[in-house]
Amino acid sequence: MAGVRPGLGSAYETSLDGARAAVLSRLWRGLAFEPLPWVVRREHGPDSLTLWLAGGGRLEGPPVDPYATDARVTSLRLDGRSHRQAARLVAALRVPHGAAFAAELDxxxxxxxxxxxxxxxxxxxEAEPRSGWEWEQRVVDGHPYHPNCRSRPGFSVAEQLAYAPEHRPLVELGLVPVPARECLVTGEWPEHLRDGDRxxxxxxxxxxEHVLKGEDVRAAAFAAHxxxxxxxLAPAAGGPHVKTALSTRLTSSVRDISAYSVETAAVVSAFAHxxxxxLDGRLHITRTLGAATAYGPDLAAVLREAPEAYAGPGERVVPVAALAGTALARSAAWQAAFARLALSVCLTxxxxxxxxxxxxxxxxxxLAPDGAPLRLVYRDxxxxRISPARLARHGLAVPPLAGRLVTDDVTVLRRKLFGSLAAGALASTAGSSQGFGRALAAALDGLAPTADSALLRGGPLPVKALTLMRLSPGVPGDQWAELPSPLAGA
Structure with missing residues (x-):
């Protein structure tokens, strides 16, 4: 940092205590609710939570609101010793795979x-963003509940400043020419991204730089946010968003673009559209315009319609994550209206x-000019997950797909939606169990009960066990935890 951006040194030192508390708070939430095999039991006191560990250890801290986004846990006590840093706590726990996880937490x-x-x-x-990409870059803290909320292994300080959205850079994308016969392309690949038969x-x-070291990359092809x-990224000149392959671990997953995603992109996009x-105009899904891959997942890209295409005069299209903590989202009436819109659409x-x-x-x-939530836009x-049985029940054509996108497993379908929407987008926007419960109760009051919505009414809610997953590198797929229903405190 001293060599790349020396002026940040003082602000960085000032930010460290808050960052430590934010990561420790997210870790404590995971330890408090996830089915970790080495947590024997949990004891809840009026102003404390105690975890009894295999082998007789004891971990103590404050009570945990599973839906809070402003928790500031500054220390936890392991066998009487205080720990202020998440990484040092995990190292002291001496649990399997803890060393690698501790490095991620640091x-x-x-x-x-x-x-x-x-x-x-x-x-x-204080100024309100004027464009969609400016709204996106307002999300500074990353995932609201993941202790790896800003983990970017493989990125130097200089690379984070040059590429991370919250630092507001302009990124110069390159181009790799591939003979068409060696490239899988679906959808419509634009002429400006072709060069003869390549x-x-x-x-x-x-x-x-780090992965395609031997490839012929045409540098600085175009700038994007x-x-x-x-x-x-959103090209600075406008047009479709560009999803690139980036083979490093961000938060939980290695980010690449599989051949399966490219193969199915056009079919899934047409089906979803x-x-x-x-939905009577209440939901728009951004179309995948084209997808291409060559030589495996390390070289691939997807071109996707920009969400702003679905905004009318005076309207704004804002990612839900960017609204958390804003004056608009702090309004109980707005939270209820948004929850009602999101649940009515997504449950349908x-x-x-x-x-x-x-x-x-x-x-x-x-959003309307006055901030009222009007419609939803979904991307990516x-x-x-697609259920052929449910589609057939409604007389809808089943798309010609196989593989991981297709399932009739009710548990899988509900976890996919409720783990992301209810225990994710709605909860983080409300910011607490009380606010989330209040918004959820108001939204459900106006919706006809269904077999799926019964899970929201009775709880508990499914959520990815993010800490357990990072401590279980040999276990494929998602692992899950259950959070208490927020309606109890509404």
Whole structure:
């Protein structure tokens, strides 16, 4: 940092305590609720929570609100000894795979402090964003509940400042020319990304330097603004968003673009776009315009319609994650209206046969000039789930798909939606159990009960066991925890 951005040093030091507390708070939430095999039992006191550990250890801390986003846990006590840093606590627990997780927590803490240190002050900080990408770059702290909220292993300080959206850079994407016969392309690949009989695949500069070392990369092909997902960017000249392959671990997963995603992109996009006709204009799904891959997942790209295409005059399209903590989202009436819109739409789509992964990054809301939530926009179809049985029950054509997107398992479908929408987007926007419960109660009061919505009414709510997953590197797929229903405190 001293060599790349020396002016950040003081702000970084000032941000460290808050970053440590933010990561420790997220870790404590995971330890408090996830089915960790080495936690024997949990004892809840009026102003404390105690975890009894295998082998007789004891971990103590404050009570945990599972839906809070402003928790500030500054220390936890392991066998009487205070720990203020998440990484040192995990190292002291001596649990399987704890050393690797501790390194990720240190990285998350340092990156979060850097993200906070680089934020503007004064009028610039108070001004409302004027474009979609500016809204995306307002999300500074990353995932609201994951202790790896800002973990970016493999990125130097210079690379974070150059590529991370919260630092507001302009990123120069490269292009790799690939003979068309050696490239899988679906959808419509535009002419400006072709060169004779070769397909030009957009490449993130980090990927070009660290992964595609032997490839012929045409550098600085065009400039783009990085969005919340970091590997997806909005071209500065306008047009479709570009999702690039970025083969590093961000938060939980290694981010690449599989051949399966490219193969199914056009079919899934057309299917999802047709499905929105059943929603009376309340939901738009951004179309996948084209997808390409060559030589494996390290070289691939997806071109996707920009969400702003679905905004009318005076309207704004805002990612839900960017609304958390704003004056608009602090209004109980707004929270209830948004929850009613989101649940009515997503429950209808689930009943029809599609479970959206509607977390705060994928789900956007169209706001009226006065801020009222009008419609939803959903993007990134790479990890939805489609139920052939539910589609058939409604007389809808089943798309010609196989593989991980297709399932009739009710538990899988409900976890996909409720783990992202209810325990994710809605909870983090409300910011607490009380606020979430109040918004959920108001929303459900106006909705006809269904077999799916019964889970929301009675709880508990499914949520990815994010800490357990990072401590279980040999276990494939998602693992799950259950959170108490917020309606109890509404």
């Amino acid at each position: 990285d998350s803490t340092a990156s979060l402090a850097l993200s906070r240190a680089g934020q503007p002050a004064g009028p610039e900080a 397909v030009l695949v957009p490449v993130h500069p980090w990927q070009a 990085p969005l919340m997902a970091l590997r997806t 047709a499905l929105t006709e059943r 789509v689930l009943d029809l046969g599609v479970a959206l992964e509607a977390h705060g990054q994928n789900l956007l809301v169209v 179809l790479a990890d939805i």
